[in-house]
Amino acid sequence: MNSNPEGHGNAQASIPSRLESRASRWRRPMGYLLAALGAAYAWSVMSAPIDSTQGIIQKILYIHPPLAYGAYLGFVITGVGGVLFLARQREDLDRLAVASAEVGVIFCTLMLVTGPIWARGTWGVWWSWDARLTVTLLLWFVYLAYLLLRSFSGSSPRTARFAAIYGVVGLVLIPLNYYVIEIFGSRSMHPENLERGSLGDGMGLPFLLGNLTLALAFFYLLILRWEVEAQRRLDDASTSSGA
Amino acid sequence: MSYLLAAYGITLIALVSYGLALSRERARLQAQNSPRGDESGS
Numbered sequence: 158m159n160s161n162p163e164g165h166g167n168a169q170a171s172i173p174s175r176l177e178s179r180a181s182r183w184r185r186p187m188g189y190l191l192a193a194l195g196a197a198y199a200w201s202v203m204s205a206p207i208d209s210t211q212g213i214i215q216k217i218l219y220i221h222p223p224l225a226y227g228a229y230l231g232f233v234i235t236g237v238g239g240v241l242f243l244a245r246q247r248e249d250l251d252r253l254a255v256a257s258a259e260v261g262v263i264f265c266t267l268m269l270v271t272g273p274i275w276a277r278g279t280w281g282v283w284w285s286w287d288a289r290l291t292v293t294l295l296l297w298f299v300y301l302a303y304l305l306l307r308s309f310s311g312s313s314p315r316t317a318r319f320a321a322i323y324g325v326v327g328l329v330l331i332p333l334n335y336y337v338i339e340i341f342g343s344r345s346m347h348p349e350n351l352e353r354g355s356l357g358d359g360m361g362l363p364f365l366l367g368n369l370t371l372a373l374a375f376f377y378l379l380i381l382r383w384e385v386e387a388q389r390r391l392d393d394a395s396t397s398s399g400a
Numbered sequence: 401m402s403y404l405l406a407a408y409g410i411t412l413i414a415l416v417s418y419g420l421a422l423s424r425e426r427a428r429l430q431a432q433n434s435p436r437g438d439e440s441g442s
Contacts, residue, residue: 202408217407224411263418271407278403374415381422388429395433 172394173387174249184380191373198370201363208357214278217271219363222351223371224268225293229331230375231261232300236328239321251317252390254324256382258303260375265297289347292334299327312390 173181198219208215238254241247272290273283284290303324310316338349356364 213401214403216404220408220411263414267411267414270410274403274407378415378419378422381419381426385422385426385429388426388433391433392429 172249172391173384174247177249177252177383177387180380181384184377184384187373187377187380191370191377194366194370194373198363198366201366205363206357206359211279214275216363217275217278218360219367220371221268221271221275222364223367224264224271226368227371227375228261228265228268228296229335230372231257231259231264231379232296232324232328232331234379235261235300235303235324239324243318243321248317248390249387251312251321252386253383254321255304255307256379256386258300258307258324260378260382262297262300262304263378264371264375265293265300269293269297287347288337288341289334292330292337296327296330296334299330300324303327312393 202216202219205216205219207213234257235254238250238257242250242254272293276285277283303320306316306320306323310320335350338347
């Protein structure tokens with residue numbers, strides 16, 4: 158294990174930390190499980206019934222909401238990681254926050270790509286300034302700005318503290334994004350939030366497998382990105398110490 | 401059908417490419433940060 162006294166925070170930090178090493182051990186088995194689950198997911202989507210109203214394009218349902226949940230998860234982990242970093246001054250939690258924001262932005266980007274494809278096929282337009290779509294775009298910009306802040310300002314303790322607060326404040330948009338459809342009611346073009354029993358026969362399994370597969374893909378990429386962040390900080394520390 | 405394939409295809413390609421890019425970056429940094437990398441000055 159590499160160890161490095163970074164001098165940030167109130168303790169001599171080691172890179173990777175015990176938490177990071179423990180998470181890394183899970184990555185390989187998660188990869189195997191992801192391959193198996195991915196195959197089952199592909200099969201379930203192909204054999205799912207075709208919707209009588211929308212036709213085959215309705216099968217985007219099995220990927221678009223799971224991407225949204227992955228994005229929410231990424232931003233929530235960024236916020237929680239930021240709060241824990243502020244409370245405990247542990248740099249591995251700041252690294253987790255950065256890693257999670259990036260994976261969350263990737264998932265949010267894909268949600269913003271698959272959504273318009275679905276909209277084009279059903280509404281006839283690529284984009285509408287609907288409340289849900291607008292708040293999602295705002296959420297994407299907020300965390301994209303977080304990533305820009307981290308990439309241009311380095312990993313100084315001051316930047317990390319500011320980013321932690323910013324990451325938490327940005328979380329306000331997640332419940333707003335989820336409930337905005339109910340606030341706007343019939344004026345919203347986006348379909349209502351899914352509820353128990355709202356899926357047709359044979360649609361529950363592919364939806365469940367889609368959520369499990371993309372959640373697993375999220376955690377696999379998160380751990381990998383966390384490892385990269387740890388190595389980058391180690392590289393920065395050895396460069397700045399003149400090693 | 402083409403819209404459906406585009407949605408799934410773009411997602412699959414994006415996630416796999418991102419994962420591969422992260423793996424390569426991690427391997428590069430690990431090699432750079434390892435003691436042997438320091439000795440050779442790479």
